[in-house]
Amino acid sequence: MGTRRTSLPGVGTQYDFITEEGRHISVVVHHDGRRFLGFYASEDPDACQLEVPLSSDEATALAHLIDPAPIDAVRTDGIDLVTEHIPVGARSPYSGRLLGETAARTRTGASIVAVLRRTGAHPSPGPDFRLTTGDTLVAVGTREGVDALADIIAGG
Template structure:
């Protein structure tokens, strides 16, 4: 089992992973946030059999499936806080609207601490920050608050 990181000038970074049984996988992370997952032949670890493009939201969802409880939990004075990543999808009623329109903090108690956009990050966005389809909200709050905000942003 092992990993290797290779810079790809002008493109991004390739991360290669070899499983305990010798299978070779790779993830190419482009500078613009796109990712490609590559699967290599077991009998020839240099021959890529298939690639799967992943949006940032796809990559986050896959990471959650692989590790459903990453180091998100923060313990502060007896209060359990978690962080979450909430994608703004086409189904969201908030694409193109102001962050303040969500009423996030007053409705759920959760705080949006950053917005990740395809090519940039926006820390501590104010209520006048305009959300876009494809953004990912980085939020902090109780599990219930983060779950409630996920439902609100998702249009549920």
Template sequence: MGTRRSTLPGIGTQYDFTTEDGRHISVVVHHDGRRFLGFYDRDDPDACQQAVPLSQDEATALAHLLDAAPIDAVRTDGIDLVTEHIPVTSKSPYGGKLLGDTKARSRTGASIVAVLRRASAHPSPEPGFRLAIGDTLVAVGTREGVDALAEIIAGTPAGVDD
């Protein structure tokens, strides 16, 4: 089983999921909130056999069917806020660095509200909290802000400031 997250410039974000038996499924989340489920050919992982469009309400209902834990986006005065888990992988430039080094909030507007490490959680981490490879950041912000933060943590070119 594996997952992958890819930024689609000008469109949104694609989340790819491969099941234990090798089936490839993706979810594309557009900047405007539209979502599409994609089901791929088992023999050709690039050939999408079917795409199913989902409204935000339909996506939330499906998510609740898959996992009963509350995962709704928070709506505040018409602005959608999302919560996302962002892994600190071995490719991240922030493994071993201080949380404050990310400058997450000033660069993206997203906030890191917790760090999950192995079997423990560190809520409301201070800027002096040292990140480690394998940590998972719990981020809250707009879709665009959280996506930008994920790129920064991943060390992808789109997330690098100069």
């Protein structure tokens, strides 16, 4: 099982997911909140067999079916805010480094509000918090800011 995240300039972000059985599922998240599910042929991972467009409400309903407690987007004063989990992978340039070295808020406008680690959650981590491979950052910001932060953490 593996996932890959790809920034689509001017469009949004594509998330590719490979199941344990080798099935390829793709989710494209547009900047305006629209989502598309893509299902690919196992014998040809580039051949999309079916694409299903989802409105934001439909995507939320589907997420609730898969995970009864997903983190939803928050809308405040006409500004769309999203909350997203961002993994710190083995290839991240920030694994083993201090959170402050990411300069996340300055570079993207997104805030890291917690770090989830196997040993527990660390809410409101300070700049001296050391990130490790396997951590999951809980980030809040605009879609563009959170996407930019995910690219930075991934080393993109």
